[in-house]
Amino acid sequence: MASKSNWRSQLLGSLEGQLQLATYIAVLIGFTGATTTGLWLSNRTQIRNGEADLQANAEHLTNALMAYDYLGQGHSAKDWSPAIQLQVRQELRDHSSVRTTIWIELADGRLVLPTFGHIPIPIHMMRATMKAHRKDHTTQLINVGGQNYLTLLGRSYPTGEKVWSGALARDTGRIQNEFLGWMILVGLGSMLISLITINAMVRRIVRPLLELSERSAALTAETLNQDPIPKITTAPKEVRQLAMTYSELIERLALSWDDQRRFVSAVSHELRTPLTIVQGYLHRTIKRSKGLSDDERRGLKTAEEESIRMRMLLDDLLDLARGDSGQLQLNQEVVDLDVLVGKAADLSRSYLTDHRLKVVNKIAYDESSVALADAGRLQQVLLDLIDNAAKYSSQGSLITLLLYPHKDGIAIDVKDEGIGIPDGDLPHIFKRFYRGKNSSEISGTGLGLSVVALMISAMGGQVYVQSKEGEGSCFSIILPKPTTTSDKLS
Incomplete structure (x- = not known):
């Protein structure tokens, strides 16, 4: 419990600890924010690039189908002969690739797929794609059988036909992990350099303040004139200004203290003689006067005691003033x-x-x-x-x-x-x-x-x-x- 209290006191109980803690937190938040933003931007860029590829392939296909009068401008799949349907499947294969598959959904729900060959036909992906796009026709990233697919509804014709496209997404997890690993490596190195720099800068700021504190702790009335505050040239402007103001305050205190000592010494010296005379007259009056009543004698006795007390007080003040000015003389x-x-x-x-x-x-x-x-x-x-x-x-x-x-x-x-x-x-x-x-x-x-x-x-x-x-x-x-x-x- 004591060590925890010590740790908390060192970290939060000093200006240096609070500056370091605040800077560490700022660096950590910045690193976390940069890493998160980087991962999000990387994933977003991959999706947008894939979306652009899918849209380009779908557009090329629809242009080709329109050029051959297969679909669009009033043409419908109902007019396709078996030969035309084969040609459409070949067009689908030409616009597809190992990762990308384009197919057509007819008005009655049947699918027109690319001709078989080197291109795989992921039927489960197609069904999942059409199901996912029933309510949302924007580009979507779906997971089917442990694989991520980027899917798009490329074109929907008034006659009921729909052109679909789907692409096997790159291994975003591996890419993101690799990106995250590099970010952590670079970030930790940057944080280490930042922390070393922060510690050096915080110490540079705090060191003059600690020096001022130590000088203040050692300052006494006797050392006001003997131990001036040195000029600080390496600290920040605000700390230098503080040191200058503090030094000027010490000078004013020294002048005030000198004036006070001279005043006390002068007053004590000037009052000592009159009080001694008053005390002497009171003492002689008490001893020699025969006709004093008891009340008068008690009053004079009280006055004599108070004059003695005042003279002793003045003697003390005079001794202290002499001690402060180095003029106290003793017969050793x-x-x-x-x-x-x-x-x-x-x-x-x-x-x-x-x-x-x-x-x-x-x-x-x-x-x-x-x-x-x-x-x-x-x-x-x-x-x-x-x-x-x-x-x-x-x-x-x-x-x-x-x-x-x-x-x-x-x-x-x-x-x-x-x-x-x-x-x-x-x-x-x-x-x-x-x-x-x-x-x-x-x-x-x-x-x-x-x-x-x-x-x-x-x-x-x-x-x-x-x-x-x-x-x-x-x-x-x-x-x-x-x-x-x-x-x-x-």
Whole structure:
């Protein structure tokens, strides 16, 4: 069943397969139509040629009978003497042949046959002919005793006499079989050549479309300017036009993307300072003002938290814009992850009062826990992951930070007991503005994890996620170890 589905998908599920199938069907219909028409024309030509011969023989005979005043112009077979009847039979023999027989049917039903000699007299054919022509006086092809005969009523006189003629038809079956055999042989050869040509032409048409599809699949925001669509010169005009239009679209997208990055970078940079000032004034007002009511203090506290959230969002946008433009700068250094993870946990505990936070270090005491990273950026990444774990976990749940050795360096896991991530969302979870289907009721922008992936990648590390919906998530960061002795000692 699977192979049948595969076959159907390859043949009908692609443009190449549909073009080939349509052309194959057209060739097959054309070949069948040409063969059938050829056989019909061959048979029709044979019948017409035989009919012309019969009519010519009958006409010559009737002219001779008229010239001798045997029949026609008021003469009748009733006036024939035995000598005249013999002469008429000799005329019939002279106008007959081995294959063709001409005879006369008298008014009383008797037959006047050619004189005997080298010409056979097929009486059964004559009777069948006269019976067949009672209702239809046109040329007919009849079968008598396994033989095909072409028969004709050549002349019917007012006095009742009729001139008949019949000819043994050629072996039309053998001729048609021979003709059909040659048609099949020539047709199969032509079809084979046609199919080879069709396959080549279809591939020539489809190949540029496949190239465009592959380029589209590999296209990202970072490669819009770096991987232009090459000019296609060998494809049909419509495909070349499509490629040209697609290339122009990519150029417009690249320009739009550059404008968007510059705008985001400029806006983020310009708003960051005012928001920092607002946050500072709010913080000092809350700390220093003595006469604030509880409602006023809660309102100012909410405003401070929102300003912090907005500044963090702007920081994320600014980092992404710098990453896109290649201007993201990191201070790559040797960092003791044991110390840094502990510090990040302490900072998180100060505001995550409704969650439990646990740090587990599985690195042996005699092994180093240092790795290459930007300490400030890595700390922010861990705080973001811890905050993300708390956001999607219930109150009182456990968040675990696990430090352990890895074959590619040192790994840090941030594990929660939250709602988890659906399987369909896992491949997209680090994309910008992407949020899981089960996170619609929780506030967020969908930028945090994309910034995490950007930072870890810039540090030369890797980030992965393992999750099952309803059972929590585990984000794993793998950072490289220092490669030289001087790095380790510093």
